[in-house]
Amino acid sequence: MAERISNEAINRQEGYLYYVGKDGYVWQVPQRSNKSGTKKKIGNEYVQREKGFIYFVDSDGYIARAKQGRGKK
Template sequence: MAKKVAKVGIKKESGYLYFIDKQGDVSCAKMARGNKKGGKPKKVAKVGVKKESGFLYFIDKDGDVSCAKMVRGGKKKKATKKKAVKKVAKKKATKKKAVKKATKKKAVKKATKKKAVKKAVKKATKKKAKKR
């Protein structure tokens, strides 16, 4: 899986995060705990590892620099064939018109229902006013 890139032999201290920085050297930073912020990174050893893309570089159990190929997971996509698209412009236009007409009818029905409800409410309030 992982192969050793450089033998450094770093003794890891608990509470610190050890990593390979941009220059390819080994650095460590105090880990954040609770509300406290983490510390600034300090260089532990100058190694000068040249990093390759697609590989993960880390400090192994022995304190040496190792690298492993990154696994890019996920579900593999199946190759699909594109179907020839037929032009059906007239049918689409007629469907759109029919849909527009149907929505207009629904809107008119809703408006008439609202008007009827308003009239009924007005009549009821007038009757109550006359009784007083």
């Protein structure tokens, strides 16, 4: 189950993908079908990343994290 870790909601625009970068900020990048868009940082909220978790923007626009599945070793 994902855990919401941010207080700032991201307003999504059609034609863009959103992800939490290695720098801890949310980035907006154009999808392949969007020829006019550019990559840019969105919002001011910084996320301190921890090992063993994946970070993403959830369906409500908040940054969330979930325990990373590692499979069998």
